[in-house]
Amino acid sequence: MQSRLLGATGLRVSSLALGTMTWGSVTDEHEAREQLAGFTEAGGTLVDTAAGYGDGASEKLVGSLLAENVVAREDIVLATKAGITWRGGNRGVDTSRGGLLTGLDGSLKRLGVDHVDLWQVHVWSPEVPLEETLTALDMALSSGRAAYVGVSNYTGWQTAQAATWQRSVPGRATLASTQVEYSLLARDVEYEVLPAAGAMGMGVLAWSPLAGGVLTGKYRTGIPSNSRGADPTFSSRVDVYDDERSRGIVTAVAKAAEGLEWTPLQVSLAWVRDRPGVTAPIMGARTAAQLKEALQVADLTLPPEIALALDDVSAV
Structure with a gap:
C-alpha cells in the first residue's frame, strides 16, 4: 500500500486508514482482531479512533488488541480524538483545555500507551475560546503525550483561523491535519475546507468516504436488516441521501x-483517495470481509475518464 506524508509534516501514513467507530459496539472483538491484522498485513498503518466512540469502547478494544500484540505498537500510526463524549445516550461537547487534556489521559489509559501519534480535537465548539482549545494541543505535544496534532469537523474559516493562530507564534503546535466528511455524495468541503487545509499545509483525512455505505449500492432496493441503515444509531447518515x-x-x-x-465500494473509495489534498480516506468497515474488499483498492487506480465522469455527475 502506498504511504503519504501527512500534510507538511514528516509523519508518514498509509493511503488508506482504518476507522474504528463501530468497534466495541456493532463490531465485536473477533471481527476487530481480523480487521486490524488484515489491515496491517496489507501495508496499512493509520488506525483512527476517538474517546467518543462508544464512550471509550473503541479505544478499549484497540488497546486490548495492542496488548495481545495482534500488531506491534511501532507498526501502526495511532490516532485518536477528544472533545465529544457519549454518556447515557446523551452527546456532550467539551473543548476546554482541562476537558481535552483529561480526555487525552483517559484515551492513553484505555489504549494502554504512553502517547498517540496523532491527537485531534473532534469538533469545534463556540462555547470555548479557540485559543484555549489550541493550548491543549500545545501541552499535549510538549508533554510528549502526542507526537502530532490536528482538528476534525472544522469549517473552512475555522480551519484557517486555527492553523493561522498556531503558526503566529514560534513554539506552538502546528496543525498537521484536519478530518472531515468527504465522498462523492458529500463534496461541500471542496469549496473552503480543502483550499484552507492546502494553504496551511494540513493533510486531509476523509471520513465516511462511502457515505455510510450508500455508495456501495446496498440501499438501492431497500434497507438490509443487518446494515447501518437499519440501525437507529446510524440510520440518519443513510436517510440524508434518500x-x-x-x-x-x-x-x-x-x-x-x-x-x-x-x-461500487472500490470505485467510490479510489475516487476519494486520489482527490487533490486528500492524504487518506478512513474505512469504517463493519466486518473483516468488507474491509478485505476495500483493501483491494490499494492496487487500483481509476482511469482518468471515469474519474472525470464521476466528478461531473456528482458536482454540487
Whole structure:
C-alpha cells in the first residue's frame, strides 16, 4: 500500500486508514482482531479512533488488541480524538483545555500507551475560546503525550483561523491535519475546507468516504436488516441521501464499477483517495470481509475518464 506524508509534516501514513467507530459496539472483538491484522498485513498503518466512540469502547478494544500484540505498537500510526463524549445516550461537547487534556489521559489509559501519534480535537465548539482549545494541543505535544496534532469537523474559516493562530507564534503546535466528511455524495468541503487545509499545509483525512455505505449500492432496493441503515444509531447518515441527486450518483458509480469489473465500494473509495489534498480516506468497515474488499483498492487506480465522469455527475 502506498504511504503519504501527512500534510507538511514528516509523519508518514498509509493511503488508506482504518476507522474504528463501530468497534466495541456493532463490531465485536473477533471481527476487530481480523480487521486490524488484515489491515496491517496489507501495508496499512493509520488506525483512527476517538474517546467518543462508544464512550471509550473503541479505544478499549484497540488497546486490548495492542496488548495481545495482534500488531506491534511501532507498526501502526495511532490516532485518536477528544472533545465529544457519549454518556447515557446523551452527546456532550467539551473543548476546554482541562476537558481535552483529561480526555487525552483517559484515551492513553484505555489504549494502554504512553502517547498517540496523532491527537485531534473532534469538533469545534463556540462555547470555548479557540485559543484555549489550541493550548491543549500545545501541552499535549510538549508533554510528549502526542507526537502530532490536528482538528476534525472544522469549517473552512475555522480551519484557517486555527492553523493561522498556531503558526503566529514560534513554539506552538502546528496543525498537521484536519478530518472531515468527504465522498462523492458529500463534496461541500471542496469549496473552503480543502483550499484552507492546502494553504496551511494540513493533510486531509476523509471520513465516511462511502457515505455510510450508500455508495456501495446496498440501499438501492431497500434497507438490509443487518446494515447501518437499519440501525437507529446510524440510520440518519443513510436517510440524508434518500433523494434524486444521490440516487443518480449511486447509479453512475454502479455503472462505472460494472465497466471496470470492480465493486461500487472500490470505485467510490479510489475516487476519494486520489482527490487533490486528500492524504487518506478512513474505512469504517463493519466486518473483516468488507474491509478485505476495500483493501483491494490499494492496487487500483481509476482511469482518468471515469474519474472525470464521476466528478461531473456528482458536482454540487
